[in-house]
Amino acid sequence: MTAGVTDLTETQRLVELERYNLPGTLEDRKSTYYEDLDNLVTLAAQVCGVPFSVINVITADEQHQIAAQGIDPDVCSREDSMCAQVFRHGRTVIVEDCRDDPRFRNNPFVTGEIADVRFYASTPLITRDGHSLGTLCVFDQIPGTLTEQQRRSLEILADQIMDILDLQLRTRQLSRALAELGRSNQLLGEFAGRVSHDLQGPLTSIRGFAEMVQSDLQDDPDSRQYLDRIVGSAARMASMIDDLLDFARAGGILRVxxxxxxxxxxxxxxxxxxxxxxxxxxxxxxxxxxxxxxxxxxxxxxxxxxxxxxxxxxxxxxxxxxxxxxxxxxxxxxxxxxxxxxxxxxxxxxxxxxxxxxxxxxxxxxxxxxxxxxxxxxxxxxxxxxxxxxxxxxxxxxxxxxxxxxxxxxx
Incomplete structure (x- = not known):
């Protein structure tokens, strides 16, 4: 799993949220990246054996569900959020019955005011620099727990979510660079080479994860369907990287x-x-x-x-x-x-x-x-x-x- 959260100020964390363009707009959520997040959050629910899972982004005063399985994505105050209480701890939290946990027993998501959550587990979404942006959360209306393998799978899926967010960030950076550098072929080629390396890393991680999990899901056609979509998305991203590199290198030093x-x-x-x-x-x-x-x-x-x-x-x-x-x-x-x-x-x-x-x-x-x-x-x-x-x-x-x-x- 990504290294634990470092001692960063809330101001720095909010700046990082803005850099990642989170929680994003409704238009952003029509993109391929958000389709991939939907696939991963669905897989999280299936792997953990629960009906509900969400990706929560915690802003200064709100919790935004940018992808969800079993419920429609929504927004609530940070004060009401369960994940806001634990997302900066830097570790996975598993609560078998929230009514018995002093942190959550009076939370409106537990009391029935907003929802009736009993089982709850979340793992933080942490950038490479140690910023916690939110959580990948799974829950149920009956008490439960996770096996060690399920906990590890939830953490792997959280890493995959961060890989996709990194891809989205790097792609925006590269697109801006293409527009700004214009005909400056040498600078554009050097920049594209560096950023494409950043893009290839998450792609390798996504493919490796998919191959690893596929072997454990031979008898689960629904989960394999979502994995196939993830693999397809990775192939499209790889094609995009190749196209961007071709564009960046075109017009460089000619060898006629x-x-x-x-x-x-x-x-x-x-x-x-x-x-x-x-x-x-x-x-x-x-x-x-x-x-x-x-x-x-x-x-x-x-x-x-x-x-x-x-x-x-x-x-x-x-x-x-x-x-x-x-x-x-x-x-x-x-x-x-x-x-x-x-x-x-x-x-x-x-x-x-x-x-x-x-x-x-x-x-x-x-x-x-x-x-x-x-x-x-x-x-x-x-x-x-x-x-x-x-x-x-x-x-x-x-x-x-x-x-x-x-x-x-x-x-």
Whole structure:
């Protein structure tokens, strides 16, 4: 379990709550992170064999239930909160019957004024710096207790909750950095590398926990369902980290050399072979040799090809044509598909980082086209979006030069 709470002032603890954006807003609670918290709090109730569990955040004067199982999340005064009495002790508290405990017997959650809690157990949510933000709490309306294994599982789940909150914090920090640093590629790359390391740690912890608990829940399909969701969320987070790193590294130091468009495309197709096969997509590519950074060209083509698969037209199989023209150092790449396309009024916004167009049913970070645009700029060119004849999206990328007023020809 996380180390015990250090001797910090309440003011410092409240500053930490603000840094973690807790208790958050109703809009925040629509995010994937809060869905993961819901899954973990449900698993806590099942592991401990009780009908009720909550994640409580303790502010200066209130208790906020940001996720709950068996009840609707609510807010009460800190004075009425049971967890507010013990959450800074730095250890798990187990009370078999609250009516026999002098700390809780007159509490409105025990007397029936608010609820009728008899069995109660909670473990604190502690940051790496020793700040206690609240608790993971389980309870029942009849007396009970926890086995040693259940107590340990509750503490592990509390650590997983903090991992998710850390992921949320680091993601916000990274998003702000992307907006603030803009074209400062070197600084952005260094920062993204540090923060991505912070993101990978909690992901490893989440996956490790899921694998550990799965072996103990072979005969519990309901619990395994929530674990599967947690594993799926971790995979989505890992994909997000990869997208953020691609965006941050795009436009860094170029290592230009002669590259074969057909060869790079073949490597991308191998990376996406499962998705291509499953969609019956066909890819046509020119064998064109020009000057570019092969790694960044690979990232660009992979993003474009993945976008074409994600946004394919529901009534036709994907057809993608990749062509090139121009000279060795100044050339034009055209990537055309027959998918749903992008409306003219949305094309400029689609190139901005972390923008997902309204009405999109595809999960993603909104960084694919923005990453491609940064790669084009790093090569001294730019990227433009147009409509494919007959429907779809055409992406034109100039390498080594700015486009002329005629988008179909190099200057």
């Amino acid at each position: 050399q002669p590259v074969s468009l057909a060869r790079v495309t073949a490597a991308v197709q191998e990376d996406l072979s499962s998705a291509l096969t499953g969609s019956n997509a066909q890819v046509y590519v020119d064998d064109f040799v020009a000057e570019a950074d092969p790694s960044q060209l690979h990232v660009m083509l992979q993003n474009l090809l993945q976008n074409s698969l994600n946004y394919r037209h529901p009534e036709r199989e994907p057809r993608i044509r990749i062509t090139a023209s121009g000279e060795f150092e100044h050339w034009l790449l055209e990537f055309a598909d027959n998918g749903v396309g992008i409306a003219p009024q949305d094309r400029q916004r689609a190139l901005e980082p972390l923008v997902r167009l309204e009405g999109s049913a595809v999960e993603g970070t909104g960084l694919g086209l923005a990453t491609c645009s940064r790669i084009a700029q790093a090569h001294g060119g730019r990227l433009e979006l147009d409509e494919t004849e007959g429907g779809g999206l055409t992406v034109r990328v100039w390498f080594g030069s700015e486009p002329s007023s005629d988008p179909g020809h190099l200057p």
